[in-house]
Amino acid sequence: MAGRKQFDVDAALDAAMTRFWRAGHAATSVDDLCRVTGLNRSSLYSTFGGKDALFLRCLDRYATRYGEKYDAALSCAASDPLAAVRAFFQVTLDRIADPALPDGCLIAQSALAIPVLTEDVAARAKDALGAQRKRLRAALKASRLADQHAEDFAEHAAAVNQSLAVMSRGGASPAQLRAIVGVTVEALSHALPTHT
Amino acid sequence: MAGRKQFDVDAALDAAMTRFWRAGHAATSVDDLCRVTGLNRSSLYSTFGGKDALFLRCLDRYATRYGEKYDAALSCAASDPLAAVRAFFQVTLDRIADPALPDGCLIAQSALAIPVLTEDVAARAKDALGAQRKRLRAALKASRLADQHAEDFAEHAAAVNQSLAVMSRGGASPAQLRAIVGVTVEALSHALPTHT
DNA sequence: CCTATCTTGAACTGATCGTTCCAAGATGTG
DNA sequence: CACATCTTGGAACGATCAGTTCAAGATAGG
Secondary structure (H helix, E strand, O other): OOOOOOOOHHHHHHHHHHHHHHHOOOOOOHHHHHHHHOOOHHHHHHHHOOHHHHHHHHHHHHHHHHHHHHHHHHOOOOOOHHHHHHHHHHHHHHHHHOOOOOOOOHHHHHHHOHHHOOHHHHHHHHHHHHHHHHHHHHHHHOOOOOHHHHHHHHHHHHHHHHHHHHHHHOOOOHHHHHHHHHHHHHHHHHHOOOOO | OOOOOOOOHHHHHHHHHHHHHHHOOOOOOHHHHHHHHOOOHHHHHHHHOOHHHHHHHHHHHHHHHHHHHHHHHHOOOOOOHHHHHHHHHHHHHHHHHOOOOOOOOHHHHHHHOHHHOOHHHHHHHHHHHHHHHHHHHHHHHOOOOOHHHHHHHHHHHHHHHHHHHHHHHOOOOHHHHHHHHHHHHHHHHHHOOOOO
């Protein structure tokens, strides 16, 4: 209980997460992490344990933070699945449009990097993507969609959500991103039995 | 005209392309490229000029090779847009299912890496993604779809195609990938005026 | 055969990689 | 104050990074 930390651990995690998010795991060096967090190597290693351990913390942080937002958006899926899916995509569109945050998506980037990640890091990235699919599957199964349609549509929606990361990095405008999800939302509206 | 090359340039390009495709630009070292191509540094540098120059060659090679397949698939868009879009996605699904090739997609991976790529390499990655969008836009505008719907759907289809790269790396099964494109194809079939 | 030209292998450059280590400073307890 | 514990700055580690250099080997034109 002596020698108190001279920095805010949460703020450091946010800075590290943002860096991984923007540059990816491979293109982020420990020096980069020290620079963006303001820590030196000793503090970074003693607090977080190394690059991969810190990356895992950041991945979990990212998955938890936005997972909660996605869950909140989908909470009305049973009563109004169309509004729920619309709100789901809006979480991503808002995040991409936020100038204080990177575009892209840490989970999408990590998923594509799986072949060059450590086994445990790769497993966690896969889990994060799986959580997203599970979230959508549960929400849509609670709607009046037939089970098979619900599962298919959940896979589709999860994929379209990841595609926004790629397209935003590729220079797609907010209007173009809206068009991408618009087709998906339209498809759901036609698939819902309430649609006459 | 003296001292003939001891290797096949096309084979070396294929090997390098496959490596970049699987591991991405940042996680691929020149040593890796030497190993997979069988070349030593001298031959690699004198023939291709360096890592970034070789990466550009591989990006162009990838974009051309699969661009032609996408164009062929979309060639019947005016007469049968539904079959054209189906064939378009089938190009990607077949490529992912091919055990001799990596899953994922070099263009998607490069697009996500744009923030850490050299300016000219980033521009080329963006161009490759733009070519894909242009391809789909032209094909769908030739169909009986209203112009605005054609543009929106083109953006959507390009995005869904990129999403397959992310989802395949994340462990999605071929059936799940088919479900993803199935929703999109179904949406197009409902949007076409021929649909009764 | 001779020589100019090209290719190839391997050693080498300085920079950067992730990680470890240690001494100096700061803090809480006795 | 004294001592044990923790944090911090910075140097240092061997490994690997992208890229260069050079001499030896191979080939074509004369």
